[in-house]
Amino acid sequence: AAEPLAPTLDSARRVLKQYYGYDTFRPMQEDIIGHIMAGQDTVVLMPTGGGKSVCFQVPAVVQEGLCVVVSPLIALMKDQVEALKANGIAAAYINSSVGQSEQQAITGEALNGYLKLLYVSPEKLLSEGFLTFMKRLRISMFAIDEAHCISSWGHDFRPEYTQLRVLREQFPRVPIIALTATADRLTQRDIQTQLRLQEPRVFLSSFDRPNLNLIVRPGQDRVGGILEFLERHPGEAGIIYCLSRKQCETLAQKIQAKGVKAGYYHAGMTPNQRGAVQEAFLKDDLQVIVATIAFGMGIDKSNVRWVIHYNLPKNIEGYYQEIGRAGRDGSPATAVLFYSFADVMSLREMLSKDDPKLTQLNLTKLERMQQFAEAASCRRKILLNYFGETLPQDCGNCDICRNPPTTFDGTELAQKALSAVVRGRERMSLTLLIDVLRGMRNQAVLSGGYDQIKTYGAGRDLPYLDWYSYIHQMLNDGLLYIAYEEGYALKITDLGREVLQAQRPVPMKKFQPTEKAEKPTKGR
Ligand code: ADP
Ligand code: ZN
Numbered sequence: 223a224a225e226p227l228a229p230t231l232d233s234a235r236r237v238l239k240q241y242y243g244y245d246t247f248r249p250m251q252e253d254i255i256g257h258i259m260a261g262q263d264t265v266v267l268m269p270t271g272g273g274k275s276v277c278f279q280v281p282a283v284v285q286e287g288l289c290v291v292v293s294p295l296i297a298l299m300k301d302q303v304e305a306l307k308a309n310g311i312a313a314a315y316i317n318s319s320v321g322q323s324e325q326q327a328i329t330g331e332a333l334n335g336y337l338k339l340l341y342v343s344p345e346k347l348l349s350e351g352f353l354t355f356m357k358r359l360r361i362s363m364f365a366i367d368e369a370h371c372i373s374s375w376g377h378d379f380r381p382e383y384t385q386l387r388v389l390r391e392q393f394p395r396v397p398i399i400a401l402t403a404t405a406d407r408l409t410q411r412d413i414q415t416q417l418r419l420q421e422p423r424v425f426l427s428s429f430d431r432p433n434l435n436l437i438v439r440p441g442q443d444r445v446g447g448i449l450e451f452l453e454r455h456p457g458e459a460g461i462i463y464c465l466s467r468k469q470c471e472t473l474a475q476k477i478q479a480k481g482v483k484a485g486y487y488h489a490g491m492t493p494n495q496r497g498a499v500q501e502a503f504l505k506d507d508l509q510v511i512v513a514t515i516a517f518g519m520g521i522d523k524s525n526v527r528w529v530i531h532y533n534l535p536k537n538i539e540g541y542y543q544e545i546g547r548a549g550r551d552g553s554p555a556t557a558v559l560f561y562s563f564a565d566v567m568s569l570r571e572m573l574s575k576d577d578p579k580l581t582q583l584n585l586t587k588l589e590r591m592q593q594f595a596e597a598a599s600c601r602r603k604i605l606l607n608y609f610g611e612t613l614p615q616d617c618g619n620c621d622i623c624r625n626p627p628t629t630f631d632g633t634e635l636a637q638k639a640l641s642a643v644v645r646g647r648e649r650m651s652l653t654l655l656i657d658v659l660r661g662m663r664n665q666a667v668l669s670g671g672y673d674q675i676k677t678y679g680a681g682r683d684l685p686y687l688d689w690y691s692y693i694h695q696m697l698n699d700g701l702l703y704i705a706y707e708e709g710y711a712l713k714i715t716d717l718g719r720e721v722l723q724a725q726r727p728v729p730m731k732k733f734q735p736t737e738k739a740e741k742p743t744k745g746r
Contacts, residue, residue: 230256231259233284234280234284237283238280241283241311242276242280242309248272248273250268254277255280258278258363258399262397262422262423264398264399264423265400265401265422265423265424265425266427267402267405267425268403269427269546270403270546270550271522272403272427274403275302278401281362285363286362287335288332288335288338288362289338289365290340290347290361290363290364291339291364291365291367292341292342292343292344292364292365292366292367292386293368294343294367294368294371296318296319299317299341299343302341303341306339311338313339313341314337314339315342316328316329316343333359344385348385353388356393357392361396363398364396364399366399366400369383370405370409370413373408373412373413375406375408375409375412376404376406376409378404378539386417387418389417391418398419398422400413400417400422404539404543407610407703426610429542429606430606432617432619433553433619434545434548434549435619436619436621437557437559437621438561439561440560441560441565447560448462448473448532449476449477449480452477455527455556457509459523460510460526460528461513461526462513462529462531463513463514463530463532463535463544464513464514464532466514467489467514470487473512474486474510477510482509483508484510484512485502485503486511487499487513487516488517489514500517504523515535515544521547526547526548526550527553528548528557529545529547529555529556533565534591534592535559536591537584537587537590538608541594545557561596566588570585573585573588582710590608590694593694593697593698596694597695598627598695598730598731599616599729600622601623603616603699604698604699607703612717629729629731631727635728635730636721636728637721637722638659638681639655639693639696639702640701641676641677641722642659642677642680643655643702643713644714645675645677646672648712648714649711650672650712651709651711652710652712656681656686656689656690658675658679659677659678659680659682660681660686687733693712700717701717701721702718703715
């Protein structure tokens with residue numbers, strides 16, 4: 223029989239106090255740790271800064287044996303291990319940057335039972351030699367960090383991660399804990415099936431960051447807008463995300479010219495240069511970092527007060543992760559996104575050059591990002607819907623809530639579309655749905671027999687682009703979602719069913735074609 227739960231949690235609390243100096247667990251941490259220490263598979267979905275590391279590090283210290291941590295980011299590994307060692311916890315990491323003799327020393331320490339946590343890159347972990355080596359160890363658990371990398375539906379797919387099922391095959395009795403800060407519905411499912419988790423308990427901490435004020439601004443005169451923003455936020459630390467390296471450098475110069483301590487960061491710099499910039503930002507020697515998305519992974523700086531997106535991000539996952547670097551201390555923080563349709567065009571072009579297998583997925587995700595930027599409803603609701611959460615009321619802390627656009631009653635429109643979705647057995651893609659609503663007679667409509675359903679042609683009076691906008695508003699409002707894995711079929715949500723049953727009105731923003739006709743901004 224297992225030890226009674228209370229004493230184990232007590233020892234976990236003692237470890238938290240002794241090694242981390244914290245008096246109490248955050249509410250969800252305690253549940254998670256209890257579950258892990260009972261030897262169960264566990265999935266942890268928690269926003270960045272939520273305190274995921276403690277969830278496996280504390281059990282690793284309390285339990286006998288070694289916790290093997292799989293992590294895809296070499297830089298992150300080093301930081302985490304150094305932080306652990308600084309707290310007095312025996313930890314090490316092995317990846318391609320670690321020399322042979324050092325690796326030998328580390329494997330020796332692991333065999334001696336000295337180490338509590340060993341971080342490894344997936345490549346290393348999956349090598350023949352390492353799997354054999356692990357057989358000689360007493361392993362308490364596997365922690366899979368950044369577990370969303372396993373899903374080809376996610377935005378950060380790492381093919382090596384798909385091989386991680388060998389852990390379950392070769393170590394069937396060792397519990398697995400998968401952790402991530404970003405996982406839409408599909409990625410959550412992929413994590414469970416691909417890692418062969420056994421009836422895992424899924425802990426979904428809210429992704430809401432109510433302290434973050436969400437703002438979208440039109441993309442004209444971005445530089446002017448940024449300089450003005452800086453004047454209104456003197457001395458506040460912040461990050462500006464740009465698409466290109468060149469942009470990072472020129473924008474940083476313009477900001478420096480205003481007397482603000484700014485630096486830039488991108489993948490074209492040497493590791494030393496990047497390390498120095500990061501360090502200066504952490505130490506508050508730099509107030510502003512202008513960076514490509516390469517910046518910020520694993521950065522633990524709680525007093526970032528704002529994040530600005532100079533360009534539209536490629537998808538909502540990325541956007542969410544980037545804005546999540548602001549306001550980790552819980553105090554008010556701001557996220558500003560500059561948006562113009564020209565951004566969508568250049569991203570579309572960029573994504574079309576990618577692997578053709580991924581193009582459709584990436585374009586669909588870009589569309590969702592675009593619609594977020596053009597949305598008429600509470601932005602926080604849209605974000606949370608995307609991650610499968612619902613927010614009962616509008617947030618009151620986004621530009622739409624603070625300054626609502628005029629809307630019309632879109633209930634009937636929404637009901638027409640939802641009814642078609644249901645009558646078409648939730649198999650229609652967005653374009654097909656619009657064709658059906660508009661009563662088109664093309665191959666896809668006829669071969670699917672969609673001209674037979676009752677709602678066929680019910681939306682004849684509206685042009686294609688209007689329907690396109692309204693259906694995206696419905697996606698944003700969480701009445702529908704896209705099942706990427708089923709041919710991008712639209713599915714109805716519980717909220718959508720309430721609308722169909724006329725229990726819920728649907729305000730919509732009138733479609734404005736002029737938004738799309740906006741000219742590209744100068745200097746791009
Ligand atoms: P994540 O991995 O989810 O991004 P971390 O594990 O790095 O988050 O934790 C974020 C911050 O919160 C760290 O500074 C960490 O020390 C702190 N933290 C974690 N757990 C607690 C706790 N129980 N009490 C106070 N601070 C905590
Ligand atoms: Zn809002």
